[in-house]
Amino acid sequence: MNTRTTDKVLVPQEELTALGVRAFQNLGLPPQDAADVARILVLADLFGLSTHGLSRIESYGSRLQVGGINAKADISIQKPAAGLRLVDGDNGIGPLVGMHALRAAMEAAEACGIGMAFARQSNHFGPISPYGLMAAEAGYASIIGSNATTTIAPWGGTDARVGNSPIGFAVPNPSGNHFLLDMAMSVVARAKIRNALKAGQSIPDTWATDSAGKPTSDPKEALDGFLLPIGGHKGYGLALMVDLFAGLLSNAAYLTHVKSWVDAPDEPQNLGHFFILIDTRKLGSTQWLTERMNDFASILHDSQPADPARPVIQPGEIELARMAHQKTHGIAIDAEVLDLLRQHAGQTA
Structure with missing residues (x-):
């Protein structure tokens, strides 16, 4: 079920992924290739990187349609x-x-x-x-x-x-x-x-x-x-x-x-x-790496923040938190992007 909030729509990850795969298939990609593309772009949306997520269907799609990108690439x-x-x-x-x-x-x-x-x-x-x-x-x-x-x-x-x-x-x-x-x-x-x-x-x-x-x-x-x-x-x-x-x-x-x-x-x-x-x-066991990575992050987290409302973080924490939230509550995607995906996927709603 999709939930609309202002100009954003919350779509479950599985549904959005399937829609992305179908859209790229209709643009000429083989099924497995379309799945690879959708995987990267859906992860971008899960991280909150919407400018580099499935919104790229607009630029990628137009280039596929005019032959600027090879839909049947033999890599x-x-x-x-x-x-x-x-x-x-x-x-x-x-x-x-x-x-x-x-x-x-x-x-x-x-x-x-x-x-x-x-x-x-x-x-x-x-x-x-x-x-x-x-x-x-x-x-x-x-x-x-x-x-x-x-x-x-x-x-x-x-x-x-x-x-x-x-x-x-x-x-x-x-x-x-x-x-x-x-x-x-x-x-x-x-x-x-x-x-x-x-x-x-x-x-x-x-x-x-x-x-x-x-x-x-x-x-x-x-x-x-x-x-x-x-x-x-x-x-x-x-x-x-x-x-x-x-x-x-x-x-x-x-x-x-x-x-x-x-x-x-x-x-x-x-x-x-x-x-x-x-x-x-x-280099070492998973326990060894876990202990050292946790200690690494703790040293940063334990620094007293200049602004109490903005605690010290290490790179990746914001994106991973967004991903966890959106996996549970749905991915926020622009309504216009969702409409374009549906058009390419051959859906009317």
Whole structure:
């Protein structure tokens, strides 16, 4: 049963997953591929990452319909070394390529203790935290990254040549309280700047630059300009490292070679991803890891908060709490997104 709250609808996880699978099948994906895609996007919604969840049916769906994404991708995996996997996504939908790369890296790590998969010929693969969670639940610590369309100027530059490339880290806690960190390279998302413009508000001049590369507090100038990386020149360097691993070393596109799915929706992006996994079971027992991870979190939690209403947490706690709540009470999804899913799934209500 669905419950509507303002512009959100609460949908049980199983029902929403089935709807997502059916929608992607109707967009041309084979059943198992559609299930892989829905798994990533539903996890994103469970975490509360609605901008990267099933709302992506709009952009993924339109690109599938115009042939910009290959619905019947024949994904292949090469094994150049015991701990290495090379994944060719055949321009498949990003979460599907990501799932293949995750499983390939798991296989390599199980055999060698540490494994790495490089993926190319892919597209936007959703947020990183769902992959980190799946790896953690299987006992693997992970470092995962992807490159992206260029929205950031080189440090000191005046045009977009660097992607807002995300990177994520996860360390398992066998008790379930995993460490999950998922971050992009910009100080804020462009959506925050758009919201400030709609509200007629100024923005901090640390968020973005104008088209001449100068810091600005005007949201309109910022939208015509470029996002600023986290940590200034350090974030710029980190963004380049993500692109070197995800794009250059994977033999995918990198920097300005990455196609914009907005400007060219019918052309392959050739995005790249990387998955580095460590089998923590090779390091010690689950009891050993649980005790150390719990102690690690306790040291942070025991810090007296500056604001009593905001206790100290470790990355991942908010997302895992949201997931637990929504598994029980239903996933909050925008009514418009639900309607679009139903349209693609061939449902009228």
